[in-house]
Amino acid sequence: MKRFGWLMAMVLAVALAACGQQTGTAQKAAVSAGKTPVTGKQLTRISQNAAEMLQTYVQQVREDSLKSAEAQLDRVVQRVERLQAKAEKTGGDVKAKMSAAVKTFNNKKDAARVQMEKAKAAGDQPWEPLKANLDEALSELEQGFDEMLNLLG
Numbered sequence: 477m478k479r480f481g482w483l484m485a486m487v488l489a490v491a492l493a494a495c496g497q498q499t500g501t502a503q504k505a506a507v508s509a510g511k512t513p514v515t516g517k518q519l520t521r522i523s524q525n526a527a528e529m530l531q532t533y534v535q536q537v538r539e540d541s542l543k544s545a546e547a548q549l550d551r552v553v554q555r556v557e558r559l560q561a562k563a564e565k566t567g568g569d570v571k572a573k574m575s576a577a578v579k580t581f582n583n584k585k586d587a588a589r590v591q592m593e594k595a596k597a598a599g600d601q602p603w604e605p606l607k608a609n610l611d612e613a614l615s616e617l618e619q620g621f622d623e624m625l626n627l628l629g
Contacts, residue, residue: 588613
C-alpha cells in the first residue's frame, strides 16, 4: 500500500507539472500541432480513474490470495484426514504418536484460520504483513502434515 501512495503521488506530480496551465506560445504550439491541451479537470479525472483502477487491482490481488490460501488450507486438511484413516488401521505406538500429531496439527489449523479471518477483515490495513502471517501459518500446517506423513512412513 505504501507503493500505491508513492505511485499515485508521482503520477500526480508529473501530470500536474507536464499539464499545468499552458499559456502563450506553448498553448498556440499545441493547437497548431492539432493537439488539444489537457485541462486541470481532465487531469484530475484521469488521476482519479487511475487511482480507482489501481485500488480495484489491489483488492483483486487480496481476494485471489485469500482464495488460494483457503484452497491450500482445505487441501492440507483433506490430506491429514486421509492420513488419520490410515493411522487408525495401524496399531500401538504409531497410532498414539499420530494422535498427538493430529492435536498439534489442529492447533496450527486453528491458528491459520485466525490469520485468514484477520486478513479478510483487514480493510485498508497494509496487505504485506497480513499475507506474510497467513503464509507462515500455512507453511506450519504443511510442516505438520509432513511430520505426520513421516510417522506413517
